[in-house]
Amino acid sequence: MANLKDIRTRIVSVKSTQQVTSAMKMVSAAKLRKAQDAIIQMRPYADKLSEVLSSVSSNLSSDIENKYAKRGTINKVLIVAITSNRGLCGGFNSNVIKRTVELVSVTHKDLATKNKVDVVAIGKKAVDGLKSKGIKVSNSYLELYDKLNFASVSEIAQAIMDSYANGEYDHIELVYNQFKNAAVQNLVNEQFLPVGDIAQTENKPKKSGYKPSYFFEPSMQEIVVKIIPQSLKIQFFKAILDSVASEHGARMTAMHKATDNAFELIRELKLNYNKARQASITNEILEIVSGANAMKG
Amino acid sequence: MLYLEIISPEKLLFAGEITIIKLPGVSGSFEIMKNHVPIISTLKQGKIKVKETSGIVSYFDVEGGLVEVSNNEVKVLVE
Numbered sequence: 001m002a003n004l005k006d007i008r009t010r011i012v013s014v015k016s017t018q019q020v021t022s023a024m025k026m027v028s029a030a031k032l033r034k035a036q037d038a039i040i041q042m043r044p045y046a047d048k049l050s051e052v053l054s055s056v057s058s059n060l061s062s063d064i065e066n067k068y069a070k071r072g073t074i075n076k077v078l079i080v081a082i083t084s085n086r087g088l089c090g091g092f093n094s095n096v097i098k099r100t101v102e103l104v105s106v107t108h109k110d111l112a113t114k115n116k117v118d119v120v121a122i123g124k125k126a127v128d129g130l131k132s133k134g135i136k137v138s139n140s141y142l143e144l145y146d147k148l149n150f151a152s153v154s155e156i157a158q159a160i161m162d163s164y165a166n167g168e169y170d171h172i173e174l175v176y177n178q179f180k181n182a183a184v185q186n187l188v189n190e191q192f193l194p195v196g197d198i199a200q201t202e203n204k205p206k207k208s209g210y211k212p213s214y215f216f217e218p219s220m221q222e223i224v225v226k227i228i229p230q231s232l233k234i235q236f237f238k239a240i241l242d243s244v245a246s247e248h249g250a251r252m253t254a255m256h257k258a259t260d261n262a263f264e265l266i267r268e269l270k271l272n273y274n275k276a277r278q279a280s281i282t283n284e285i286l287e288i289v290s291g292a293n294a295m296k297g
Numbered sequence: 298m299l300y301l302e303i304i305s306p307e308k309l310l311f312a313g314e315i316t317i318i319k320l321p322g323v324s325g326s327f328e329i330m331k332n333h334v335p336i337i338s339t340l341k342q343g344k345i346k347v348k349e350t351s352g353i354v355s356y357f358d359v360e361g362g363l364v365e366v367s368n369n370e371v372k373v374l375v376e
Contacts, residue, residue, distance in 0.1 A: 038307070045304045048372055052337060052365055150306040150376075214367070217338035218324045226339045227363065230376070237306060 004280065007273040011266060018262035024088070025255035028248045032182060035245035039179065042241065046234050053227045056220055067165045068228060070194040076116045077108050078169040080160065080192070081130065082176035082243045083123035085145050089251035092177060095187045097129035099175050103189060104135055118169070120160070122240070148244065150237055157236035161229060164193045176239050177246035183253050185246040192235065195228060299331050301347065301371045303357060310357060310375070311347065318371060319346040320364055335367040345373065 081100045083093045100119060108117045121127045121140040130137050141156055163169055172193040177185040216223060301318060303311040319328045321343025329336075340362040348354050362375040 041308045042306050044302075044309070045306045045374055048304065048365070048374055049363070052363060056337065154376075213335065214365075215334050215336040217322060217336060222323075223337060223339055223363075226361075230363075234306060 004273065004276050007269055007276060011269045011273065014262055014265050014269065018259055021255045021258040021262065025252055025259060028252040028255060032245060032248035032252060035241065035248055039241050039245060042238065046238065049227065049231050049234060053231055056224055066228060068161065068193055068195045068232065071170050074170040076169045077111055078118050078120060078163065078172045079103055080120045080122065080172065080174045081126040082174065082239060083126040084247040085124040085142065087125060088254060089247055090254040092185065092247055092250035093125040093129060096175055096177065097126060097133065099187055099189060100130060101133050101135060103173065103175065153237045153240050154233040157233045161193065161232055174239050176243045179242040179245040179249065182249040185250055195232065298350065299369050299371060303345070303373045303375060305375050314350045315347055316350055317348045321345070321359070329366055329371060331369060333366050337365050339363055
């Protein structure tokens with residue numbers, strides 16, 4: 001049986017680990033709420049934008065000039081992997097990395113062998129994880145989470161959209177964790193560009209019956225051309241916010257489990273400690289008694 | 298009465314009853330008052346001027362955006 005002092009040190013160290021994990025859980029819970037608020041705050045904007053887009057584009061019969069529209073052949077693919085900067089959040093990051101590797105080596109295998117698949121990493125964990133899997137990361141954004149706002153996100157989105165518009169890539173995909181609730185994240189890979197058929201993909205306005213006939217200024221075409229990039233940026237922003245909320249949710253769950261495990265571990269260690277203590281007391285009594293007997297004899 | 302909401306992707310900037318709003322439209326600045334015809338228009342960089350029913354005048358700087366007016370409801374999406 002392990003000696004008493006060893007067990008005592010183990011208990012102390014497990015206890016302090018437990019304190020750290022439970023504190024991390026609290027911090028994540030607070031950050032999760034903030035991240036969820038950000039998603040809720042963005043919703044009215046996104047809803048209105050897609051409502052206007054669908055109402056404008058449904059009035060528009062002819063095809064509009066759109067530099068984000070679909071092109072014939074796919075020659076080069078870009079994958080954007082969105083992870084966090086920090087670990088200790090369960091399978092959150094490794095799932096994204098796994099899916100990215102799968103996309104590169106299975107889905108786009110033919111292009112990958114010709115070096116026609118690029119990966120952009122958002123978050124430090126994606127950079128490290130993909131490097132260790134032997135995938136070259138062509139560009140990375142690590143400081144995004146230090147100051148997360150729409151302006152900084154839309155800058156990145158613009159850079160990615162430009163690379164599509166100027167023909168560098170023909171297909172762009174996002175890989176990220178979609179936020180469902182605090183305990184559940186859905187890993188998704190979503191087509192970012194080219195944009196789908198606008199009139200079809202956007203949900204139709206719910207209000208039926210009275211529909212005001214709008215007056216458009218300057219013209220429908222110009223409005224659509226202006227809204228499309230904006231709605232792409234919103235889509236990208238939403239992906240980032242979802243990922244952030246998922247990260248905190250995942251970390252909260254992971255830390256909760258760690259705290260529970262520490263409890264269990266302490267319970268076991270205490271039991272062992274008491275057993276060892278009892279054994280040593282029994283030993284001492286045995287020695288005293290046998291010593292006394294020897295004196296008597 | 299005219300109801301106005303100014304929304305950015307990050308938060309609701311303004312919501313309330315107003316008498317008049319002045320917007321930097323792409324093809325020139327314009328104002329909206331009560332019973333304006335339904336309109337959708339894009340905005341360029343500039344200042345939005347809002348006069349509330351209480352008489353308070355406030356300004357918002359925008360980089361660009363979109364405005365929709367229908368049924369005496371003004372929604373401004375700003376960047």
